[in-house]
Amino acid sequence: MTDFNQIAAPASASGPDDERPVSISARLGRLQFHRSGKFRVLQLADIQDGPKVSKDTIRLIEASLDAARPDVVIFTGNQIAGYDDAYRDTFRKRQWEPARRGKIERTRAKVRAGISAFLQPLIDRGIPFAVTYGNHDAQCGLSPAELDALYREFPGCINPPCNMDDSAANPGFLVRSVPSSGLPDQPVAACEPGTFAMPVLDQDRQRAVLGLVVLNSGDYAREGGYGRPSDAALRFVHDVPRWLGVRSLVFQHMPLPQYYDVLKAMPANADNAIQGYRKYDAQYYVLDDDRTLPGGYLGEGVSCPDEDCGEFAALRDTDGYIGVVVGHDHRNGFVGSLNGMMLVATPTCGFGSYGPAAANRAARLFEFDIRHPYSPRTQLLTFGELVGKPSSNKAYTYAVEGQSNAADGVNLLRKPGLLAGVAAALKKI
Incomplete structure (x- = not known):
């Protein structure tokens, strides 16, 4: 396996003679704020492709890494299109259906090929990454634990190995480092595959300043609709603030029902009104300008679980979290605020679905400032701005996007010190 800290960064990103990782945290051996007082996270949502990942997806990943130079990348699920024809021999629509394991090694090799394709830009640049799962990943026939093991084959993976029985009995206290992540000094609290927490330290490594929580939000419910996090995962997010001693930002795949609370119900014939999903399909919605930042868009109904599992209340009531960041809804991109919590939706970065x-397919950048670490700025880094025209003539399917304001309001790639933070704007909501 390649030594992560010996990987040369591209000349375009770090200069022709700089062979250090692009990630400052990777250079330092753990997640921490830079001397500049900044810390950056790049979210990649819903690559959702088969073994042959779209060229344009790779182009967007490469361009966003070079533009953002993040400390860490977080994949928020549905990296794998488990329903792809390449996995037909092991496809399982729901995880409770009987497994079809006869050709599982062939599937494992194909999944590994897809993972290798979209991770290579990170590996080339020396940027560590964390992964959680969505409703399509495990449809290929591999369980989240098996997928976790595949990701750990690649340098930079922070996902910790964990024993499911031990983590269920004692969630949040299986703290370990993952040396192959390129962050040998980074503690990680493990719960289950796709669910873990990571502290981010100050510049001098004297104290934790911020937490990053990656949460497996489930896939499908037996009674219909989308699922929910496991009981162990919900206990874990309740306990994390006590372990970290600081507030955290949660990254997961599935949006919460509370995302509908930052929308406004409208008549079906209203401009840009979008029909709700399942439980909410009798109503049409637009973004509520009083609860969302300018520049967001709603392109499809929020596809959340039918029932509220109590996750939002648990996050809010512990006073240990600043918000939730999700993917899943490929056509939605907005930042809302509810009860002092950020509710962030990120569109797909992939071209396979x-x-x-x-x-407008995009990665999302978060920039934290140590002076106000719970008030991150965020910006969508779009394909159109970073790359230009797609290389494929494929007719991509998309919906009308109801934008509240054409101006994004934040540009973290130019003069970030002059920009107002997201939280400052949220205070006006």
């Missing part, structure tokens, strides 16, 4: 217009 449906989504917004090609130019």
Whole structure:
């Protein structure tokens, strides 16, 4: 396996003679704020492709890494299109269905090929990453634990190995480092595959300043609709603030029902009104300008679970979290605020499935400032701005996007010190 800290960064990113990782945290051996007082996270949502990952997906990943130079990348699920024809011999629509394991090694090799394709830009640049799962990943026939093991084959993976029985009995206290992540000094609290927590330290490594929680939000419910996090995962997020001693930002795949609380119900014939999903399908919605930041868009109904499992209340009532960041809804991109919590939706970065217009497929950058670490700024880094025109002539499917304001309001790639933070704007909501 390649030594992560010996990987050369691209000349375009770090200069022709700089062979250090692009990630400052990787250079330092753990997640921490830079001397500049900044810390950056890049979210990649819903690659959702088969073994042959779209060229344009790779182009967007490469361009966003070079533009953002993040400390860490977080994949928020549905990296794998488990329903792809390549996995037909082991496809399982629901995880409770009987497993079809006859050709599982062939599937494992194909999944590994897809993972290798979209991770290579990170490996080339020396940027560590964390992964959680969505409703399509395990449909290929591999369990989240097996997928976790595949990701750990690649340098930079922070996902910790964990024993499911031990973590269920004692969630949040299986603290370990993952040396192959390129962060040998980074403690990680493990719960289950796709669910773990990581502290981010100050510049001098004297104290934790911020937490990053990656949460496996489940896939499907037996009674219909989408699922929920496991009981162990919900106990884990309740306990994390006590372990970290600081507030955290949660990254997961599935949106919460509370995302509908930052929308406004409208008549079906209202401009840009979008029909709700399942339980909410009798109503049409637009973004509520009083609860969302300018520049967001709603392109499809929020596809959340039918029932509220109590996750939002648990996050809010512990006073240990600043918000939730999700993917799943490929056509939605907005930042809302509810009860002092950020509710962030990020569109797909992939070109292997449906989504917004090609130019609007995006990665999402978060920049934290140590002076106000619970008030991150965030920006969508779009294909149109970073790359230009797609290389494929494929007719991508997308919906009309109801934008509240064409201006994004934040540009973290130019003069970030002059920009207002997201939290400052949220205070006005």
